[in-house]
Amino acid sequence: MMRLYNTLTRQQEPFAPLRDDTVRMYTCGLTVYARGHIGNFRTFVSVDVLRRALKDVGGWKMHHVMNFTDVDDKTIIGAQKAGMELRQYTDQYIDAFREDAARLGIESVEDTPRATDEANLEAMARMIRQLEANGHTYESDGSIYFRIATLPGYGKLARLNHEGIQAGARVDADNYTKEDARDFVLWKATRPGEPTWNCGVGPGRPGWHIECSAMALRLLGESPIDIHTGGIDLVFPHHENEIAQSEGATGQPFSRFWIHTEHLLVDDQKMSKSLGNVYTLSDITSRGFRPSALRYLLLSAHYRKQLNFTFTGLQQAEEALRRLIDCLDRMATVTRAGAHAALQQSAADARQAFDEALSDDLNTSAGLAAMFDLVRVVNTAIDQAQIGRDDVAALEKIFGHFDDVLGVMSLRRAEDREPPIPEAEIQAAIEARHAARRARNFSEADRIREDMAARGVLFEDSAQGTRWKRK
Ligand code: AMP
Ligand code: ZN
Numbered sequence: 056m057m058r059l060y061n062t063l064t065r066q067q068e069p070f071a072p073l074r075d076d077t078v079r080m081y082t083c084g085l086t087v088y089a090r091g092h093i094g095n096f097r098t099f100v101s102v103d104v105l106r107r108a109l110k111d112v113g114g115w116k117m118h119h120v121m122n123f124t125d126v127d128d129k130t131i132i133g134a135q136k137a138g139m140e141l142r143q144y145t146d147q148y149i150d151a152f153r154e155d156a157a158r159l160g161i162e163s164v165e166d167t168p169r170a171t172d173e174a175n176l177e178a179m180a181r182m183i184r185q186l187e188a189n190g191h192t193y194e195s196d197g198s199i200y201f202r203i204a205t206l207p208g209y210g211k212l213a214r215l216n217h218e219g220i221q222a223g224a225r226v227d228a229d230n231y232t233k234e235d236a237r238d239f240v241l242w243k244a245t246r247p248g249e250p251t252w253n254c255g256v257g258p259g260r261p262g263w264h265i266e267c268s269a270m271a272l273r274l275l276g277e278s279p280i281d282i283h284t285g286g287i288d289l290v291f292p293h294h295e296n297e298i299a300q301s302e303g304a305t306g307q308p309f310s311r312f313w314i315h316t317e318h319l320l321v322d323d324q325k326m327s328k329s330l331g332n333v334y335t336l337s338d339i340t341s342r343g344f345r346p347s348a349l350r351y352l353l354l355s356a357h358y359r360k361q362l363n364f365t366f367t368g369l370q371q372a373e374e375a376l377r378r379l380i381d382c383l384d385r386m387a388t389v390t391r392a393g394a395h396a397a398l399q400q401s402a403a404d405a406r407q408a409f410d411e412a413l414s415d416d417l418n419t420s421a422g423l424a425a426m427f428d429l430v431r432v433v434n435t436a437i438d439q440a441q442i443g444r445d446d447v448a449a450l451e452k453i454f455g456h457f458d459d460v461l462g463v464m465s466l467r468r469a470e471d472r473e474p475p476i477p478e479a480e481i482q483a484a485i486e487a488r489h490a491a492r493r494a495r496n497f498s499e500a501d502r503i504r505e506d507m508a509a510r511g512v513l514f515e516d517s518a519q520g521t522r523w524k525r526k
Contacts, residue, residue: 057113057414059282060359062290062313063212067416070113070312072281078109081271081310082121083285083293084167087148088129093334093349093364094326096159097319098286100350101358101417103161104460105284105314108413111459119164120274123149126170127263131249141250142171155336158346160466166274170266171252178269179261180254183241185304193234197244197257203237206299212313213291239296241265264296268309271301278307287315316358323363334364342366343511343526345475347467348373354419354461375427380467382430383454385437386447393443398436402446405429406453413460426457475511475525485514485521 058067072078082102085091091099102121109115124130125145134144149169168175183199186192191205203209233240240262245251251258261269271280278301285294294313301309318325321332339349344366352372356362405425412421433450436442458464474481484507491500504514511526 057108058416059312059314060416061311062315063310065214068312070281072115073279073311076114077116077118078113078282079275079280080106080109080117080119080282080284081267081275081280082119082164082283083267083289084121084123085148085152086124086127086129087145087152088127088133090148090151090335090337091155092326093321093336093339093353094319095286096155096161096336096349097353097362098284098316099156099161100159100353101316102284103462104354104358104419105282105417106162106164107460107462108417111456112410112413117165118275120166120168120271121164122267122270123152123167123169124263124266125149126250126260126266131260135248145169145171158336158340159350160347160462162462168270168274170261170270171250175266175270175273176252176254176261178273179242179265180256182265182269182272182300182304183256186241186300189303189306191299191303192241195233197259198240199242199256200233200238201241201296201299201303202234203239203299204235206303208302209299210295212298213295215291215295239264239292241300264293265300267293268297268300268304271297271309272305278302278305278309280310282312282314283310284314284316287317290315317361319353320361320363322365339369341510343475343509344369344373345467345470345511347463347470348376350466351376351463354463355423357416357418357420359416375423376463376467379426379430379464382433383451383464386433386442386450389437389442389444389447391440391443392445394445394449395436395441395443398432398442398446399449401429401432402450402453405432406456409457409460419461422457422460426454429453471525474523481507481512481523484512485523488514489521 057070059070060067085095106117106119110117123145126141130141130145134141137144170176183192186201191201192199193202194200242256242265243259243262245258245260249260251260271283272278283294283297298309320326321334324330324332326333336346336349340346348369349372352364352369353362355372405428408425408428409422412418412425415421433442436446454464484503488500488503491497491503507514507523508526512523513526515522515524
Protein backbone atom coordinates (compact mmCIF):
# COMPACT_ATOMS: atom_id res chain seq x y z
CA MET A 56 0.00 0.00 0.00
CA MET A 57 1.40 3.33 -1.01
CA ARG A 58 1.41 6.10 1.59
CA LEU A 59 1.81 9.78 0.77
CA TYR A 60 2.15 12.81 2.98
CA ASN A 61 -0.86 15.04 2.45
CA THR A 62 -0.26 18.73 3.15
CA LEU A 63 -3.99 19.11 3.68
CA THR A 64 -4.07 16.78 6.69
CA ARG A 65 -0.40 17.14 7.67
CA GLN A 66 0.00 13.40 7.79
CA GLN A 67 0.81 10.35 5.74
CA GLU A 68 -2.25 8.63 4.33
CA PRO A 69 -2.73 5.47 2.30
CA PHE A 70 -3.22 6.41 -1.32
CA ALA A 71 -5.32 4.85 -4.04
CA PRO A 72 -7.14 6.64 -6.85
CA LEU A 73 -10.77 7.42 -6.14
CA ARG A 74 -12.19 6.17 -9.39
CA ASP A 75 -11.23 3.02 -11.30
CA ASP A 76 -7.47 2.56 -11.58
CA THR A 77 -6.44 5.91 -13.00
CA VAL A 78 -4.74 8.56 -10.89
CA ARG A 79 -5.96 12.02 -11.83
CA MET A 80 -3.13 14.39 -10.97
CA TYR A 81 -2.46 18.07 -11.58
CA THR A 82 0.93 19.79 -11.35
CA CYS A 83 1.40 23.54 -11.40
CA GLY A 84 3.82 23.98 -14.24
CA LEU A 85 6.36 26.60 -15.14
CA THR A 86 5.62 30.29 -15.46
CA VAL A 87 7.13 30.76 -18.88
CA TYR A 88 8.87 34.13 -18.64
CA ALA A 89 12.37 32.63 -18.30
CA ARG A 90 14.11 29.32 -18.76
CA GLY A 91 13.34 27.04 -15.82
CA HIS A 92 16.12 26.83 -13.22
CA ILE A 93 17.35 23.80 -11.30
CA GLY A 94 15.04 24.68 -8.38
CA ASN A 95 12.02 24.43 -10.66
CA PHE A 96 13.43 21.15 -11.92
CA ARG A 97 13.81 19.80 -8.41
CA THR A 98 10.04 20.03 -8.16
CA PHE A 99 9.45 18.66 -11.66
CA VAL A 100 11.84 15.73 -11.16
CA SER A 101 10.21 14.85 -7.85
CA VAL A 102 6.78 14.97 -9.48
CA ASP A 103 8.14 12.77 -12.27
CA VAL A 104 9.32 10.21 -9.71
CA LEU A 105 5.90 10.38 -8.04
CA ARG A 106 4.25 9.77 -11.40
CA ARG A 107 6.55 6.85 -12.18
CA ALA A 108 6.10 5.35 -8.70
CA LEU A 109 2.32 5.58 -9.00
CA LYS A 110 2.58 3.60 -12.23
CA ASP A 111 5.36 1.14 -11.50
CA VAL A 112 5.04 0.60 -7.76
CA GLY A 113 1.34 1.45 -7.31
CA GLY A 114 0.35 -0.23 -10.55
CA TRP A 115 -2.04 2.53 -11.63
CA LYS A 116 -2.60 4.38 -14.85
CA MET A 117 -2.11 8.14 -14.98
CA HIS A 118 -4.04 11.08 -16.22
CA HIS A 119 -1.53 13.78 -15.39
CA VAL A 120 -1.95 17.42 -16.32
CA MET A 121 0.86 19.95 -16.07
CA ASN A 122 0.12 23.45 -17.25
CA PHE A 123 2.19 26.31 -18.55
CA THR A 124 1.39 29.63 -16.93
CA ASP A 125 1.70 31.72 -20.07
CA VAL A 126 -0.16 34.80 -18.88
CA ASP A 127 0.56 36.66 -15.64
CA ASP A 128 2.35 39.84 -14.63
CA LYS A 129 5.82 38.44 -15.31
CA THR A 130 5.10 37.02 -18.74
CA ILE A 131 3.33 40.22 -19.80
CA ILE A 132 6.15 42.45 -18.62
CA GLY A 133 8.73 40.14 -20.21
CA ALA A 134 6.95 40.20 -23.56
CA GLN A 135 6.61 43.98 -23.43
CA LYS A 136 10.32 44.41 -22.70
CA ALA A 137 11.24 42.02 -25.52
CA GLY A 138 8.84 43.80 -27.88
CA MET A 139 7.16 40.49 -28.68
CA GLU A 140 3.64 39.13 -28.77
CA LEU A 141 2.87 37.32 -25.51
CA ARG A 142 2.32 33.98 -27.22
CA GLN A 143 5.50 34.24 -29.27
CA TYR A 144 7.46 35.29 -26.17
CA THR A 145 6.21 32.41 -24.03
CA ASP A 146 6.65 29.86 -26.86
CA GLN A 147 10.43 30.08 -26.56
CA TYR A 148 10.36 29.18 -22.85
CA ILE A 149 7.90 26.36 -23.39
CA ASP A 150 10.26 24.93 -26.01
CA ALA A 151 13.19 25.37 -23.62
CA PHE A 152 11.25 23.65 -20.84
CA ARG A 153 10.40 20.68 -23.04
CA GLU A 154 14.03 20.40 -24.09
CA ASP A 155 15.39 20.57 -20.52
CA ALA A 156 12.70 18.23 -19.20
CA ALA A 157 13.56 15.64 -21.85
CA ARG A 158 17.26 15.95 -21.06
CA LEU A 159 16.45 15.32 -17.40
CA GLY A 160 14.47 12.20 -18.25
CA ILE A 161 11.14 13.74 -17.21
CA GLU A 162 8.33 11.82 -18.87
CA SER A 163 5.83 13.63 -21.05
CA VAL A 164 2.51 13.87 -19.27
CA GLU A 165 -0.92 13.30 -20.74
CA ASP A 166 -1.91 16.99 -20.99
CA THR A 167 0.15 20.20 -21.02
CA PRO A 168 -2.42 22.98 -21.34
CA ARG A 169 -1.52 26.62 -21.74
CA ALA A 170 -3.58 29.15 -19.85
CA THR A 171 -4.15 31.21 -22.99
CA ASP A 172 -5.63 28.31 -24.97
CA GLU A 173 -9.15 29.35 -25.99
CA ALA A 174 -10.83 26.38 -24.30
CA ASN A 175 -9.03 27.13 -21.03
CA LEU A 176 -9.92 30.83 -21.01
CA GLU A 177 -13.53 29.82 -21.59
CA ALA A 178 -13.36 27.34 -18.71
CA MET A 179 -11.98 30.12 -16.47
CA ALA A 180 -14.83 32.43 -17.46
CA ARG A 181 -17.36 29.66 -16.78
CA MET A 182 -15.88 29.09 -13.34
CA ILE A 183 -15.98 32.80 -12.56
CA ARG A 184 -19.64 32.97 -13.59
CA GLN A 185 -20.36 30.00 -11.34
CA LEU A 186 -18.58 31.74 -8.46
CA GLU A 187 -20.69 34.85 -9.17
CA ALA A 188 -23.83 32.77 -9.09
CA ASN A 189 -22.74 31.29 -5.75
CA GLY A 190 -22.16 34.73 -4.27
CA HIS A 191 -18.38 34.55 -3.89
CA THR A 192 -17.38 37.50 -6.05
CA TYR A 193 -17.57 41.25 -6.42
CA GLU A 194 -16.56 43.63 -9.14
CA SER A 195 -14.46 46.70 -8.76
CA ASP A 196 -13.15 48.93 -11.57
CA GLY A 197 -13.94 46.20 -14.11
CA SER A 198 -11.94 43.52 -12.26
CA ILE A 199 -13.59 40.58 -10.52
CA TYR A 200 -12.48 39.49 -7.05
CA PHE A 201 -13.04 36.52 -4.81
CA ARG A 202 -14.42 37.57 -1.45
CA ILE A 203 -12.79 35.15 0.95
CA ALA A 204 -15.13 36.12 3.78
CA THR A 205 -17.81 34.12 1.91
CA LEU A 206 -15.92 30.84 2.32
CA PRO A 207 -15.67 29.68 5.93
CA GLY A 208 -13.14 26.97 5.11
CA TYR A 209 -10.66 29.44 3.59
CA GLY A 210 -7.17 28.83 4.98
CA LYS A 211 -7.55 25.09 5.58
CA LEU A 212 -4.57 24.07 3.46
CA ALA A 213 -2.16 26.74 4.69
CA ARG A 214 -3.67 26.54 8.21
CA LEU A 215 -4.07 30.25 8.46
CA ASN A 216 -6.63 32.03 10.48
CA HIS A 217 -8.28 34.78 8.47
CA GLU A 218 -6.66 37.57 10.44
CA GLY A 219 -3.18 36.14 10.04
CA ILE A 220 -3.14 36.23 6.26
CA GLN A 221 -0.49 38.60 5.05
CA ALA A 222 0.21 39.93 1.60
CA GLY A 223 2.70 37.22 0.58
CA ALA A 224 5.29 37.40 -2.18
CA ARG A 225 2.87 36.37 -4.85
CA VAL A 226 -0.27 37.89 -3.47
CA ASP A 227 -1.47 40.28 -6.07
CA ALA A 228 -0.11 43.47 -4.62
CA ASP A 229 -0.76 45.89 -7.44
CA ASN A 230 -3.20 48.70 -7.25
CA TYR A 231 -6.44 47.01 -8.12
CA THR A 232 -9.13 48.17 -5.74
CA LYS A 233 -9.98 45.34 -3.40
CA GLU A 234 -12.45 45.56 -0.56
CA ASP A 235 -10.19 43.50 1.62
CA ALA A 236 -6.44 43.03 1.25
CA ARG A 237 -6.91 39.27 1.60
CA ASP A 238 -9.28 38.99 -1.35
CA PHE A 239 -7.73 37.97 -4.61
CA VAL A 240 -8.37 38.76 -8.22
CA LEU A 241 -10.11 36.31 -10.53
CA TRP A 242 -10.21 38.42 -13.66
CA LYS A 243 -8.22 41.58 -14.24
CA ALA A 244 -9.71 44.48 -16.20
CA THR A 245 -7.85 45.39 -19.38
CA ARG A 246 -5.02 47.82 -18.93
CA PRO A 247 -3.37 49.73 -21.79
CA GLY A 248 -0.74 47.73 -23.61
CA GLU A 249 -1.76 44.42 -22.01
CA PRO A 250 -3.28 41.46 -23.83
CA THR A 251 -7.00 41.12 -23.31
CA TRP A 252 -9.68 38.50 -23.87
CA ASN A 253 -13.42 38.75 -23.88
CA CYS A 254 -15.03 35.45 -22.91
CA GLY A 255 -18.14 36.66 -21.15
CA VAL A 256 -16.79 38.16 -17.94
CA GLY A 257 -15.78 41.53 -19.39
CA PRO A 258 -12.62 42.38 -21.30
CA GLY A 259 -9.51 41.47 -19.38
CA ARG A 260 -7.18 38.65 -18.47
CA PRO A 261 -7.21 35.84 -15.94
CA GLY A 262 -5.67 36.02 -12.50
CA TRP A 263 -2.99 33.41 -11.86
CA HIS A 264 -4.98 31.21 -9.47
CA ILE A 265 -8.08 30.77 -11.63
CA GLU A 266 -5.95 29.36 -14.43
CA CYS A 267 -5.04 26.22 -12.52
CA SER A 268 -8.46 25.60 -11.00
CA ALA A 269 -10.17 25.84 -14.37
CA MET A 270 -7.61 23.77 -16.29
CA ALA A 271 -7.49 21.06 -13.63
CA LEU A 272 -11.24 20.57 -13.58
CA ARG A 273 -11.73 20.95 -17.33
CA LEU A 274 -9.17 18.27 -18.12
CA LEU A 275 -9.44 15.91 -15.15
CA GLY A 276 -13.21 15.92 -14.83
CA GLU A 277 -15.27 15.96 -11.71
CA SER A 278 -14.02 17.01 -8.26
CA PRO A 279 -12.27 15.77 -6.34
CA ILE A 280 -9.16 15.04 -8.33
CA ASP A 281 -6.73 12.61 -6.68
CA ILE A 282 -3.52 14.62 -6.33
CA HIS A 283 -2.45 18.21 -6.75
CA THR A 284 1.29 18.95 -6.70
CA GLY A 285 3.80 21.80 -6.83
CA GLY A 286 6.63 23.40 -4.91
CA ILE A 287 6.22 24.27 -1.24
CA ASP A 288 6.03 28.01 -1.97
CA LEU A 289 2.73 27.44 -3.74
CA VAL A 290 0.82 26.35 -0.63
CA PHE A 291 -0.10 29.93 0.07
CA PRO A 292 -1.64 31.80 -1.53
CA HIS A 293 -1.77 29.89 -4.82
CA HIS A 294 -3.11 26.53 -3.71
CA GLU A 295 -5.25 27.98 -0.97
CA ASN A 296 -6.88 30.18 -3.60
CA GLU A 297 -7.23 27.30 -6.04
CA ILE A 298 -9.17 25.45 -3.36
CA ALA A 299 -11.35 28.49 -2.68
CA GLN A 300 -12.22 28.89 -6.35
CA SER A 301 -12.79 25.24 -7.15
CA GLU A 302 -14.77 24.47 -4.01
CA GLY A 303 -16.64 27.78 -4.20
CA ALA A 304 -17.70 26.92 -7.75
CA THR A 305 -18.49 23.22 -7.42
CA GLY A 306 -19.37 22.82 -3.73
CA GLN A 307 -17.15 19.69 -3.78
CA PRO A 308 -13.69 19.09 -2.33
CA PHE A 309 -11.13 20.00 -5.02
CA SER A 310 -8.26 17.59 -4.48
CA ARG A 311 -7.91 14.66 -2.09
CA PHE A 312 -4.12 14.88 -1.76
CA TRP A 313 -1.84 17.91 -1.84
CA ILE A 314 1.82 17.06 -2.29
CA HIS A 315 4.54 19.70 -2.07
CA THR A 316 8.25 19.55 -2.82
CA GLU A 317 10.63 21.44 -0.57
CA HIS A 318 12.92 24.00 -2.08
CA LEU A 319 16.34 23.56 -3.58
CA LEU A 320 18.96 25.90 -2.15
CA VAL A 321 22.25 26.73 -3.82
CA ASP A 322 25.28 26.93 -1.52
CA ASP A 323 22.83 27.21 1.38
CA GLN A 324 21.09 30.21 -0.09
CA LYS A 325 17.88 30.90 -1.87
CA MET A 326 18.48 31.26 -5.57
CA SER A 327 18.37 34.83 -6.69
CA LYS A 328 19.53 36.90 -9.60
CA SER A 329 21.47 39.26 -7.34
CA LEU A 330 23.52 36.36 -5.91
CA GLY A 331 24.16 35.04 -9.41
CA ASN A 332 23.23 31.52 -8.28
CA VAL A 333 20.21 30.90 -10.48
CA TYR A 334 21.48 27.93 -12.45
CA THR A 335 19.76 26.47 -15.47
CA LEU A 336 20.45 23.01 -16.83
CA SER A 337 22.75 24.53 -19.46
CA ASP A 338 24.80 26.20 -16.72
CA ILE A 339 25.30 22.73 -15.26
CA THR A 340 26.15 20.99 -18.52
CA SER A 341 28.52 23.76 -19.64
CA ARG A 342 30.63 22.79 -16.63
CA GLY A 343 30.99 19.28 -17.96
CA PHE A 344 28.23 17.63 -15.90
CA ARG A 345 25.54 15.59 -17.52
CA PRO A 346 21.81 15.96 -16.87
CA SER A 347 21.67 12.42 -15.46
CA ALA A 348 24.05 13.47 -12.66
CA LEU A 349 21.73 16.34 -11.78
CA ARG A 350 18.72 14.05 -11.89
CA TYR A 351 20.50 11.62 -9.60
CA LEU A 352 21.37 14.42 -7.18
CA LEU A 353 17.80 15.72 -7.18
CA LEU A 354 16.30 12.36 -6.40
CA SER A 355 18.90 11.42 -3.80
CA ALA A 356 17.14 13.51 -1.14
CA HIS A 357 13.62 13.01 0.12
CA TYR A 358 11.33 15.47 -1.63
CA ARG A 359 10.05 16.96 1.64
CA LYS A 360 13.52 17.90 2.85
CA GLN A 361 15.37 20.94 1.68
CA LEU A 362 18.18 20.03 -0.67
CA ASN A 363 21.32 22.09 -0.88
CA PHE A 364 22.89 22.14 -4.32
CA THR A 365 26.68 22.37 -4.56
CA PHE A 366 29.03 21.34 -7.34
CA THR A 367 30.76 19.04 -4.85
CA GLY A 368 27.44 17.29 -4.26
CA LEU A 369 26.91 17.06 -8.01
CA GLN A 370 30.33 15.45 -8.41
CA GLN A 371 29.42 12.90 -5.73
CA ALA A 372 26.16 12.18 -7.53
CA GLU A 373 28.16 11.62 -10.70
CA GLU A 374 30.41 9.16 -8.90
CA ALA A 375 27.49 7.24 -7.40
CA LEU A 376 25.84 7.01 -10.77
CA ARG A 377 29.07 5.68 -12.26
CA ARG A 378 29.34 2.98 -9.62
CA LEU A 379 25.86 1.90 -10.56
CA ILE A 380 26.51 1.88 -14.31
CA ASP A 381 29.85 0.12 -13.82
CA CYS A 382 28.09 -2.64 -11.94
CA LEU A 383 25.53 -3.03 -14.72
CA ASP A 384 28.32 -3.09 -17.31
CA ARG A 385 30.24 -5.72 -15.37
CA MET A 386 27.10 -7.80 -14.99
CA ALA A 387 26.60 -7.77 -18.76
CA THR A 388 30.01 -9.43 -19.26
CA VAL A 389 29.08 -12.52 -17.23
CA THR A 390 29.12 -15.53 -19.55
CA ARG A 391 28.89 -18.45 -17.14
CA ALA A 392 25.56 -20.29 -17.11
CA GLY A 393 23.49 -20.96 -14.02
CA ALA A 394 21.84 -19.35 -11.03
CA HIS A 395 22.74 -18.81 -7.36
CA ALA A 396 20.03 -18.95 -4.73
CA ALA A 397 21.69 -16.48 -2.35
CA LEU A 398 22.09 -13.88 -5.06
CA GLN A 399 18.52 -14.36 -6.26
CA GLN A 400 17.36 -13.87 -2.68
CA SER A 401 19.39 -10.65 -2.30
CA ALA A 402 17.87 -9.36 -5.51
CA ALA A 403 14.32 -10.13 -4.37
CA ASP A 404 15.02 -8.51 -0.98
CA ALA A 405 16.37 -5.39 -2.66
CA ARG A 406 13.30 -5.10 -4.82
CA GLN A 407 11.05 -5.43 -1.82
CA ALA A 408 13.05 -2.86 0.17
CA PHE A 409 12.98 -0.49 -2.79
CA ASP A 410 9.22 -0.74 -3.25
CA GLU A 411 8.64 -0.32 0.47
CA ALA A 412 10.83 2.79 0.50
CA LEU A 413 9.01 4.31 -2.45
CA SER A 414 5.65 3.40 -0.92
CA ASP A 415 6.73 5.19 2.25
CA ASP A 416 5.98 8.70 1.02
CA LEU A 417 8.36 8.34 -1.90
CA ASN A 418 11.50 7.78 0.13
CA THR A 419 13.93 7.88 -2.77
CA SER A 420 17.03 8.06 -0.57
CA ALA A 421 16.08 4.77 1.11
CA GLY A 422 15.25 3.36 -2.32
CA LEU A 423 18.71 4.26 -3.60
CA ALA A 424 20.27 2.72 -0.48
CA ALA A 425 18.43 -0.56 -1.17
CA MET A 426 19.66 -0.46 -4.75
CA PHE A 427 23.27 0.15 -3.68
CA ASP A 428 23.11 -2.72 -1.20
CA LEU A 429 22.37 -4.89 -4.20
CA VAL A 430 25.18 -3.28 -6.21
CA ARG A 431 27.65 -4.30 -3.51
CA VAL A 432 26.33 -7.84 -3.40
CA VAL A 433 26.52 -8.13 -7.19
CA ASN A 434 30.09 -6.76 -7.34
CA THR A 435 31.18 -9.27 -4.73
CA ALA A 436 29.43 -12.08 -6.59
CA ILE A 437 31.25 -11.07 -9.77
CA ASP A 438 34.61 -10.90 -7.93
CA GLN A 439 34.03 -14.37 -6.50
CA ALA A 440 32.60 -15.83 -9.70
CA GLN A 441 29.35 -16.64 -7.90
CA ILE A 442 27.04 -15.34 -10.59
CA GLY A 443 25.55 -16.90 -13.72
CA ARG A 444 23.52 -15.79 -16.72
CA ASP A 445 20.25 -16.76 -15.02
CA ASP A 446 21.13 -14.48 -12.10
CA VAL A 447 21.98 -11.69 -14.53
CA ALA A 448 18.62 -12.04 -16.26
CA ALA A 449 16.80 -11.74 -12.92
CA LEU A 450 19.01 -8.86 -11.79
CA GLU A 451 18.58 -6.93 -15.01
CA LYS A 452 14.83 -7.17 -14.57
CA ILE A 453 15.07 -5.80 -11.06
CA PHE A 454 17.43 -2.96 -11.98
CA GLY A 455 15.05 -2.27 -14.86
CA HIS A 456 12.25 -1.87 -12.32
CA PHE A 457 14.37 0.50 -10.22
CA ASP A 458 15.04 2.50 -13.32
CA ASP A 459 11.38 2.63 -14.36
CA VAL A 460 10.88 4.64 -11.17
CA LEU A 461 14.18 6.53 -10.95
CA GLY A 462 14.67 7.12 -14.67
CA VAL A 463 18.36 7.74 -14.26
CA MET A 464 20.25 4.74 -15.65
CA SER A 465 18.47 4.69 -19.00
CA LEU A 466 19.07 8.43 -19.13
CA ARG A 467 22.81 7.95 -18.62
CA ARG A 468 22.87 5.23 -21.27
CA ALA A 469 21.10 7.51 -23.73
CA GLU A 470 23.61 10.28 -22.97
CA ASP A 471 26.46 7.85 -23.57
CA ARG A 472 25.20 7.40 -27.08
CA GLU A 473 25.25 11.17 -27.71
CA PRO A 474 28.33 13.36 -28.11
CA PRO A 475 28.56 15.69 -25.10
CA ILE A 476 28.52 18.69 -27.41
CA PRO A 477 27.47 18.81 -31.05
CA GLU A 478 29.72 16.73 -33.28
CA ALA A 479 30.30 19.72 -35.59
CA GLU A 480 31.70 21.76 -32.70
CA ILE A 481 34.07 18.96 -31.77
CA GLN A 482 35.29 18.64 -35.34
CA ALA A 483 35.78 22.42 -35.57
CA ALA A 484 37.86 22.33 -32.37
CA ILE A 485 39.97 19.48 -33.76
CA GLU A 486 40.61 21.53 -36.94
CA ALA A 487 41.42 24.67 -34.96
CA ARG A 488 43.85 22.75 -32.77
CA HIS A 489 45.63 21.29 -35.81
CA ALA A 490 45.85 24.75 -37.34
CA ALA A 491 47.32 26.16 -34.12
CA ARG A 492 49.91 23.40 -34.02
CA ARG A 493 50.89 23.90 -37.64
CA ALA A 494 51.43 27.57 -36.77
CA ARG A 495 53.54 26.38 -33.78
CA ASN A 496 51.11 28.14 -31.45
CA PHE A 497 51.21 25.35 -28.89
CA SER A 498 49.68 27.33 -26.08
CA GLU A 499 46.59 27.94 -28.22
CA ALA A 500 46.49 24.25 -29.17
CA ASP A 501 46.64 23.31 -25.48
CA ARG A 502 43.98 25.82 -24.62
CA ILE A 503 41.62 24.25 -27.15
CA ARG A 504 42.37 20.78 -25.81
CA GLU A 505 41.76 21.86 -22.21
CA ASP A 506 38.63 23.75 -23.13
CA MET A 507 37.19 20.64 -24.79
CA ALA A 508 38.25 18.49 -21.84
CA ALA A 509 36.37 20.83 -19.53
CA ARG A 510 33.33 20.24 -21.72
CA GLY A 511 33.67 16.47 -21.49
CA VAL A 512 35.59 15.70 -24.69
CA LEU A 513 39.06 14.15 -24.71
CA PHE A 514 41.28 14.14 -27.81
CA GLU A 515 43.35 11.13 -28.74
CA ASP A 516 46.10 11.76 -31.29
CA SER A 517 47.44 9.00 -33.49
CA ALA A 518 49.14 8.60 -36.83
CA GLN A 519 45.69 8.52 -38.43
CA GLY A 520 44.73 11.89 -36.98
CA THR A 521 42.74 12.97 -33.94
CA ARG A 522 39.74 11.13 -32.55
CA TRP A 523 37.66 12.15 -29.59
CA LYS A 524 36.16 10.22 -26.72
CA ARG A 525 33.92 11.10 -23.82
CA LYS A 526 35.69 12.12 -20.65
P1 AMP B 1 7.10 29.06 -11.17
O1 AMP B 1 7.59 29.06 -12.57
O2 AMP B 1 7.68 30.14 -10.34
O3 AMP B 1 5.59 29.07 -11.13
O4 AMP B 1 7.60 27.71 -10.51
C1 AMP B 1 7.43 26.45 -11.10
C2 AMP B 1 7.56 25.39 -10.02
O5 AMP B 1 8.87 25.39 -9.46
C3 AMP B 1 6.60 25.60 -8.84
O6 AMP B 1 6.06 24.35 -8.48
C4 AMP B 1 7.49 26.16 -7.76
O7 AMP B 1 7.00 25.87 -6.50
C5 AMP B 1 8.78 25.42 -8.04
N1 AMP B 1 9.98 26.06 -7.49
C6 AMP B 1 10.37 27.35 -7.62
N2 AMP B 1 11.55 27.57 -7.02
C7 AMP B 1 11.94 26.39 -6.49
C8 AMP B 1 13.08 25.94 -5.73
N3 AMP B 1 14.08 26.75 -5.41
N4 AMP B 1 13.12 24.64 -5.35
C9 AMP B 1 12.12 23.78 -5.68
N5 AMP B 1 11.04 24.13 -6.38
C10 AMP B 1 10.94 25.43 -6.80
ZN1 ZN C 1 -1.10 26.38 -10.19
